[in-house]
Amino acid sequence: MPLATRSGTPAEAVPALRRPQLAEARRVRAAELLEQGRPQTEIARILGVTPESVRRWKRRWEQGGTAALRRRPATGRPPKLADAQVEQVRAVLEQGAVAHGFESELWTLERVGRVVERTTGVALARASVWRLLTVRLGWSLQRPQRVAAERDESEIARWVAHEWPRIKRGP
Template sequence: MQAAELFEQDIKPPEVARRLRVSPKSAYQWQQMWRDGGVQALVSRGSSGSRCRLSPRCLEKLAAYLDEGPAAHGWVEDQVWTAARVATLIGRKFHVSYSVSGATRLMHRLGFSPQVPARRVAERDEQAVTVWKEATWAEVKEPGRRAGATSASRTRRASRDDRPKDAPGAGADAPRR
């Protein structure tokens, strides 16, 4: 409706586009629609895309199912809702097929976000893992290299003086190319 008011004031489409933060192409299209059909032609037709296939009541039920957690619906290995699991849940409970990306959009609409499950065993003992890391791993781990022992530069060759005397080419006077 703001565009129609601006067009009525003889403001040009590029200026309308700048003021309303849209592309000039959209402003020119709106101006043409406004000329052909007046203010009514600029009334929004709603969001584009397909309609939600779940009723408002089903959406409420889905939100309640998501609040219950994945374990309540058969996923006991970890406690995260992935988009694939939500799509499966929708199919089981409402007999409606959703793609993974559609389930993601639906989750966002309901205030949830899909998560990537951590690849950990549900029975993992965090205290035992911490003790192992501090005691056993410290003993098993190899010491790191000394600083400056090697060159990380690919463009700088090691000096001939650093080579072992029996290494190939150690006795050559001229460098190879």
């Protein structure tokens, strides 16, 4: 599916660089400039970083070459759900809450957690369900608009047109 610009014209489907990719590109560019024999202060000015960063990158580059400036894999505990499971959960959630036995279409963290556990067999804490929805699925919080069930728009319009002017005039 082609991307579109604000004017609606098709745009080239080139993925945007994320922050870690930009940082890596900056470090690799610093290595190229160091190979050219440019001064560290000039490299810092060109790349918009501090001279201390360039000195640190130079030490790493001298010890391990350009490969030492590449991104390293993320550390920490691996996610409980694999990417395929996340896509499976996305498809299941897009069916709606009623399709999964809930009485309304309102998704809560508890409901999503139950569906995730039924679908994948993995139990998630509320914070992990929130992270799944916002970070991995890219969804955002949507609150239903509260409207009184007894609200009668025609009665409100009649009151504003007839009663309010009478009250405003006074006795």
